[in-house]
Amino acid sequence: MVIHTSDSAINKSNIILDDGPTPGILLASHFHKEYGYHVRRIHGREDWLLFFTIGGAGIFQHEGRQHLTRPGEITIFAPGLPQDYATASPAEPWNFYWVHFLARSDWLLWLKELPLEWPGLIVMQPDGPPLLERLEVAFERLLKDNYLLTGLQEALCANALEEMLLLLARQYRQASSLDTRVQQIFEMLSQQLAEPLDVPQIARRLALSPSRAAHLFKEATGESIMATLTRLRLSQARRLLEFTNRPVGEIARIVGFQSSYHFSRQFKSSFGLSPQNYRNQFQDN
Helix, strand or coil: CEEEEEEECCCCCCCCCCCCCCCCCCEEEEEEECCCCCECCCCCCCCCEEEEEEEECCCECCCCCCEEEECCCCCECCCCCEEEEEEEECCCCEEEEEEEEEECCHHHHHHHHHHHHHHCEEEEEEHHEEEEHHHHHHHHHHHHHHHCCCCHHHHHHHHHHHHHHHHHHHHHHCCCCCCCCHHHHHHHHHEEEEEEEHHHHHHHHHCCCCHHHHHHHHHCCCCCCHHHHHHHHHHHHHHHHCCCCCCCHHHHHHHHCCCHHHHHHHHHHHHHHHHHHHHHHHCCC
């Protein structure tokens, strides 16, 4: 729900003006905040901020517009969007989970698919108790893992958050009736990373011309087929570097790169480190 107003309904008696947590992979907690709780970050954040309201209500405000949350709702601030949110009512505390995160490259595709209440503010109401329960369990797992003092803490938290983002993206794709041919391309890319796929080959499987397949996919996702394939391959390679001892050359072949040199260049371009340096850094942490 969006309320257009020139006069803020947010209580200003206890405003917190800060820049929030230092950007990182994950920061998260579970809050119960009474009326008077109010955070304002006029320049937004460099990371994403996700809320999952469990009880009560929060209110979000931007440029004369307001959005009132309801229990079960997921609300996400994109980087750079000014943040102005508060407990909505003196009658009941706002009970919510929150997580700050820097989105991995494969998460960005899912995030940009989700519906916007206004530019930069994603709002979704998960469909039904089973999905709500699964999201809450994932968030509790994220919080539990967030307090572990182990080298795998960050990866465990990221897995829980990734599950939540995947569940939201799947619901929205189903609800928005994404062209079945685009869905088929997604499935082909994700399930056949190691194969030497190209646009003509994918188009033939769908009985489409290469230009038509490329246009359909780009129009629906904002990204080309081959760019998506490369991103998925690199994402899988990153996981193999993190959680296996396979040689870099073998990982390159597993995810579909025919050349270890080309793989290393692509990986460094995306993640800022060579595959071996990325693995060393991950293990050191």
